[in-house]
Amino acid sequence: MRGLIAARVGMGFLTLAVISALLFFATDCLPGDVAAALLGPQATPEALATIRASLRLGEPAGLRYVHWLAAVLHGDFGRSLATGRSVVAMLRPRFQNTLALAGLAAIVAVPLALGLGVAAAMRAGGRLDRAVSTLCLLTISVPEFFIGYLLILLFSVQLGWLPSLAVLHGGMSLAQRLGAITLPTITLVLVVLAHMVRMTRAAILSVMSAPYIEMALLKGLTRGSLVLRHALPNAAAPIIAVVALNLGYLVVGVVVVEVVFVYPGAGQLMVDAVGKRDLPLVQACGLAFAATYVGLNLVADIVAMLVNPRLRRA
Amino acid sequence: MSPPLARREFLRAAALCGAAGAVGGMASLSGCAVPDGGGDTTGMLRIGMAGGSTSDSLDPRTYVDWMPINIGYQLMNGLVEIDAEGRAVPELLESWEPEGDARVWTFKLRQGIVFHNGKSLTPEDVIYSINLHRGRTPSAAQAVVENIVELRKLDATRIQITLAGADAELPATLSDYRLLVVPDGFEDWAHPIGTGGYTLEVFEPGVRCITRKVGGYWKPNAAHVEAIQVLSIGDAIARTNALISGQVDVINRIDGRTADLMRRNPRFQVIRSQTGQYAVFAMNCEAEPYANADIRLALKYAIDRERLLKTVLNGYGTVGNDQPIPPNNPYFAKDLAAHTYDPDKARHHLRKAGRERLDVALDVSDAAFFGALDAAILYQGAAAEAGITLHVRRRPADGYWSAVWMQAPFCGSYSDGRTTVDGALAKAYKSTSASNETRWRRPEFDRLANLARGELDPARRRELYGVCQHMICDDGGALIPLFMDHIEAGSDKVRGWQPSAIYDLMGQRIGERVWLA
């Protein structure tokens, strides 16, 4: 098993390298460059030329990438082309915020989803099952930003219980912070809940007709321990996959929630960076997201192997 | 006998594996994920505005969007101010005298002004601050000061500016929001030193900024609130909700419908400024079929401007007549025939151009101007009546100004109000301008525009500018359907809030103007 993990981690770094190259050349070949983005439409050609010279934008893309890679290998992720500030300094607080929000949402969403999925599977066809399914399907019928608007409209504007702005800053107490990110967290939970609940339910149901489930029933186990101790582990593979997918989404794909709740996350930073063609910043954000995702996938594969002993041989 | 890592424990851990990364994140939630600051909030004016970005900087040379400009005016002062009627009034420059042909100007400096670091204001500071935007500079304001040939200190209180071409309205030109005064040789843009009413306390680009009042501000009747917090809120609905739920006092850029909603509620006030900002569908006069004047006129008659005004702006704007000077501008040519929607006239011009039908594509994105896509769709419907098939091609907002603007033959564009008529004409219509988006180059127009710029006699200048407007309206490649009002809103507690002649939030000087009841 350890050899397997080491190989996977090695592959992970290779993947990150490929991602960094892809991000670099993709952003680079998008129309416009950081100079045009910084100066806007009214820029004069001379001003553009000055900036391009100062940022060495003239060099061919390949060379710039090699410079960047060399610097990274020495631990220096470079400075933002737009602001000249260290990319890591810009990214760290925001990425911590993104992880905090994603983490909080995951702590609520994953157990809730598994619980609802198992409950729905246990009483397949019953009232609870139908209610859970309908609620889930409703949440995926509406785009994330609209869920955000509805929550703000209800809790912020009408009831005034919670702030709609999730602007975190040092001066806030923990209670204020939690208050500020309650609505974004609820939005994220609703967004990822449906997929995990439905897949958990389907995976468990497709295992429920197996002979060892009948045997467990004949041993007099409660339906709960029957599903949790016998059905769930055998149905774990697709469930782990869907949880990993949604956790990845919570980290990588949450820009819309940051915009609606004005949450200073890394998603918005990356969107700005791409808009400004600020390559070092795009790289840093991209790699942070990619590393998180590759890590999540690795953990998911390992957990899948631990849960299903037969996979260990494969 | 118990197995090394009971599978049950691991399964429970697996269920929370997603949260493992988060535990680290959670720890940071209580720690200070963002630099400290923002203490006392009594008497603080809270502004929630669009126009912030994570790559903002307080160096005036980089000002493109509105948040840094607003903060700039809190910390520093400009040379000249534009008052509510659009007239150039003194700020750090106390008075000015043009000589003979308005090519050489002498400016007198206001006295007794002190920078936040205690240094008093001298001509060298002004000269240094203007030169920041001249010569080899990354500044976007280079075009504004291009006309300046020489900048000279006459004595301890006066400086002299020599221009390449005469400009009767040089003071108004110097009111540009990028010409802010800093001490001579100043470079530390992370902590700008200015003569403004406030000093910087916290600045997180694209997130928020807090400035605190400095005692003894020279400007009379200004800098009332104790502190100003500016929050960057890009999403319009998020801004509105923030105001309604009382988390901010002032928000900018709301749409016509939200404005109506706000006006019905006594707790809020809506400020509407007509600053000459206009939307434009720019045709490239050097490309087919737009090179033909009749085609251009056909397209101008095929758009229903009234419906655009009602549907897109909900009435908060005025109908445009394909030329950049707004009706409330003293130099507006009142005798211009309006290009009201007339499918038959459009067909008439089509036939003059030798065509029964016309098939063109209009590239557009909401990055061009607010409601650009909706306007294009309405135009598509109206043009169909005139036998013109208009393909609306939606383009990404990202990189719009590099990939679409000045590239696509017919695309959406925008211009914010200019302090001077010449500014408006020079920007997009003079042959020499780099941003002449319609590539409509007429030497005769350039001559008349420059003549008018240098003309000191207002009546003569109005007559010249009138001809210029006729030329653009009849022959130009710019289809300008609407002048768009700036609409902003705030709680009724904010007092002293007036509409402004240029830009929004009182020409971005709201911070030092208003006070809280």
Place this chain on the structure above:
Amino acid sequence: MSRSAVVVAIILAAALFAPWLAPYGEAQFVGGVWDPPSVRHLLGTDNLGRDMLTRLIFGARNTVSIAGLATTLAVGLGVALGFLAAALGGWVDALVSRGVEILLSIPVLISALMVLAALGNSLAVLIATIGLLESTRVYTIARAIARTIVVREFVAAARLRGEGLVWVLAREILPNALPALAAETGLRFSFIFLFIASLSFLGLGIQPPAADWGSMVRENAPAINFGLIAPLYPATAIALLTIGVNRLVDRYLAAESRPGAA
């Protein structure tokens, strides 16, 4: 015919016969902005004064057809690669999984802009882009499901007979993976509705004045602030189709999970 089957049938009918059913033209301006429901406009008008009911009907055609094609591509590609990776394992599994990982960790914004810059904007490009990006998610789940089936004896029996890989995947593994895959497909179909809208918002999608439900929710969303329910019509349409399709999947899943079935 169960309730959900009826709902799905109605929506498909609307999609098929849109031009004949819709009271007005798809792009026709018929009234003010967000007019309330009236006799002439059963569901009122949208943000540009077009008839909401007409837009919903034409929207059905665009949404269902594009989402249908994109889902087929995504599920077909995802399942095929997922099964191959599970069955062959080794370097094939590593190669494809890492490739999928790369696609998944590049934010959609960049991939969409990259595709747009390279291939321009057409329905085919839109469907291909959605199909490719969504297939990475289907792949992850299909591979996870297949891995548990590949180790079972009846697969060894088939392989021992000399059966080709395609037969093993299609006739031995697929039937046992169908229940869980059906649930995934039902969801993927609904996710794609909104994905069409977000791509259109980026400029890589349906060109105006064509309607699609996801974009209609986005365009009419501001009305909610004025207490108007305009965006709820397209949102309800999406909800009805989503619940209808997934309820049919549940019926299939229940039949499949009866003892003796597995």
Place this chain on the structure above:
Amino acid sequence: MSAAGATAGPVLRIEGLSVHSAGGVALVEDVSFELARGEVLGLIGESGAGKSTIGLAALGFARGGCRITAGRILLGGTDLRLLDAEGLRRVRGRRAAYVAQSAAAAFDPAMRLIDQICEGPIRHGLMSRRAAEERAIADFRALDLPNPATFGQRYAHQVSGGQLQRAMAVMAMACGPELLVLDEPTTALDVTTQIEVLAHLKKLIAGSGTAALYISHDLAVVAQIADRLLVLRHGKPVETGSTADLLTRPQTAYARALVAERAGVALAATASAAAPSAAAPVAAASPAALLEVRGLGVHYGRQAAVSDASFTLAPGETLAVIGESGSGKTSLGYAVCGLVPARTGSVSLAGVELAADYAQRSREQLRRLQLVFQLPDVALNPRQTIAAIVGRPVQFYFGMRGPALASRTSELLGLVGLDPAIAGRRPGELSGGQKQRVCIARALAAEPDVLVCDEVTAALDPLIAEEILQLQRRLQERLGLAYLFITHDLATVRRIAHRVLVLWRGRIVAQGATAEILAERRHPYVAKLCAAEPEMRPGWLEEALARRAGTEPSNEFQSAGGN
């Protein structure tokens, strides 16, 4: 067989029990019987006679779709049909336990054996985890399971069929239930393991006073353990009585046929034991060896499962491979087929050496060498219909389509004694015996030269097993089909095997003509094997145990005969 002490009331009383399938077909009609404490009732009947359905009904359970439509089920006085789900739950596993026929399918593949075994007592709050584990380990030791202390740590797929069946027995007895329902528990076991499991069960039943319902198709096995018998046919009771009476004086015609059939087999066994009877095939003396195996070695990691095995198989010849469970019989079979690549040695078919890994073998080579798995539950794709499963090889190898394929499929199903009407059904709806016959039909569909059978007839009741053996003999004579027959059933070995190969801990300890090997019993292990074959005589088990417990195997086995 201790006399049934009727202390308290009967442990189990079933009155007028009827069970109907989802389609309304009556699986069981008006069955009644009583079971006193410590008493064992044998339920006998062909597969499909409703035996398992009654067994499950004793726990108040009906398989998917079926419903208990009439009758009362009194367990220690409480009628299970009146209990709600919670009441039933508290009874199952604790007061009544079930031992499934296929242990491989009944154990949860993703949970360690020790966890599943201790789950019952812990969940029912009878014991602490530590106590439950200690008891389980004690039972493992009692059942001779290899290194009992760590046996529980393993997963179901890491253990042989026989060991799993014994673990299943331990699991059932974990709560010390009043009633034990045994659904053909030992059929899939080789004979030596079978008598040990039987002995253990008998001791448990007698010692703890547990009543047992023993479901089987094999009269000889039931005779050893059951006090009374109930013969069933198509869900209806045919005859009941004490074991001794029924075996000696069966009343009804059907019971008589059943007893005669089992006796006949026994007779044939004894006859061939003396000398290869006419029934036993004479080894066709064709010179060319069809299958030749030289120095075959199979390793799992560092463990050598088979080492240096060499033998040949001529066309039309049947070579039986016998040995205790875990002796490497199955690994040898898998290695010949290439399912488990052999590390050393070679396998050649008709003179051509075959690649060690099946994937490298040609389609023709794969067709000519077919394998039938030991456990039918896992060897058939649950989602395919029987027609698809059996028809596919015909379509794959011979390109037959449409009506020709359909008729050939029906022919094959008929061959193995299955009603062609089941072609449309799925494996899940068939009994264990029926599933095994589908596996055999699937292998025969390829019309192979060599058929490797891994304990295939074990799970079949004698009537069907007999037909299969005759069928195989006919195919052998007509097509020269050769068999590598991995089995533990010496009766079968005597009837069809020309030569025998005895495996002991992965090594071939004896090889030669069937009569020779079984007669001379030079190797102690072979003797033990021969002595362990159960006979349809009550009390035989005690003698066999005594003999084993005693010293050297005596050869009086020679004179054993059916009576």
